[in-house]
Amino acid sequence: MSWKDIRGWTDGHLEAIYAQAVADAEQGDILVEIGVAYGRSLALLARLALDARKRVRIIGVDPWADCDVPYGGEEHRELHTKAGSYYEACVLEMMTHAPEEYANVTLLRMGSVTAAQKFERSPGMRPAFVFIDGDHSYESVLSDVVAWAPLTKTGGVIAGHDCTPSYPGVERAVREYFNGDFEHLGSCWKRRMRP
Numbered sequence: 355m356s357w358k359d360i361r362g363w364t365d366g367h368l369e370a371i372y373a374q375a376v377a378d379a380e381q382g383d384i385l386v387e388i389g390v391a392y393g394r395s396l397a398l399l400a401r402l403a404l405d406a407r408k409r410v411r412i413i414g415v416d417p418w419a420d421c422d423v424p425y426g427g428e429e430h431r432e433l434h435t436k437a438g439s440y441y442e443a444c445v446l447e448m449m450t451h452a453p454e455e456y457a458n459v460t461l462l463r464m465g466s467v468t469a470a471q472k473f474e475r476s477p478g479m480r481p482a483f484v485f486i487d488g489d490h491s492y493e494s495v496l497s498d499v500v501a502w503a504p505l506t507k508t509g510g511v512i513a514g515h516d517c518t519p520s521y522p523g524v525e526r527a528v529r530e531y532f533n534g535d536f537e538h539l540g541s542c543w544k545r546r547m548r549p
């Protein structure tokens with residue numbers, strides 16, 4: 355039983371960024387993942403924090419919109435039918451394969467920008483780490499970065515997945531927002547927020 359049994363899309367570059375985020379985290383920090391899908395990378399983040407005995411708040415944001423074809427393709431239909439919906443499929447995957455990790459995360463069922471607006475209204479809610487892995491279109495990544503970069507704590511990190519030729523909009527949006535001042539780490543991008 356492990357987060358690795360949860361269906362999803364992780365790789366070594368994402369895992370390294372999550373490990374560094376947990377290593378950098380101070381007690382009480384807020385770590386946010388945009389785009390949870392079935393919970394694989396969110397459970398990894400929770401496992402790393404549990405193993406490091408870091409008392410952090412881990413928040414996963416995803417609208418879990420139900421579509422004609424299940425997210426990721428037909429191979430997930432059986433799970434969706436068993437669970438009842440995309441959101442419940444995520445809960446079922448996490449509870450089945452990573453129950454301790456599931457107990458240590460908060461799921462926000464809403465879009466990234468709506469969630470950022472809620473954080474903005476609460477001055478205490480300033481994440482030390484934001485990882486963007488939602489809709490990979492240029493417009494969506496740009497609105498995610500516009501919404502979350504100003505909320506990220508000084509010294510914290512905003513990063514994201516799939517900064518690859520398969521998703522040209524990801525790099526275009528990040529390059530544009532940060533004027534090219536970001537790191538490219540394999541499949542991921544990363545930017546530390548400076549004063």
Ligand SMILES: C[S@@+](CC[C@H](N)C(=O)[O-])C[C@H]1O[C@@H](n2cnc3c(N)ncnc32)[C@H](O)[C@@H]1O
Pocket residue numbers: 361362363364388389390391392393394395396415416417418419425464465466467487488489494
């Ligand atoms: C590539 S998957 C995430 C993969 C996941 N991190 C994993 O470990 O497998 C993208 C997810 O982003 C979600 N998504 C799409 N638009 C979004 C938005 N505006 N805000 C947050 N999540 C969004 C989709 O519902 C989908 O579940």
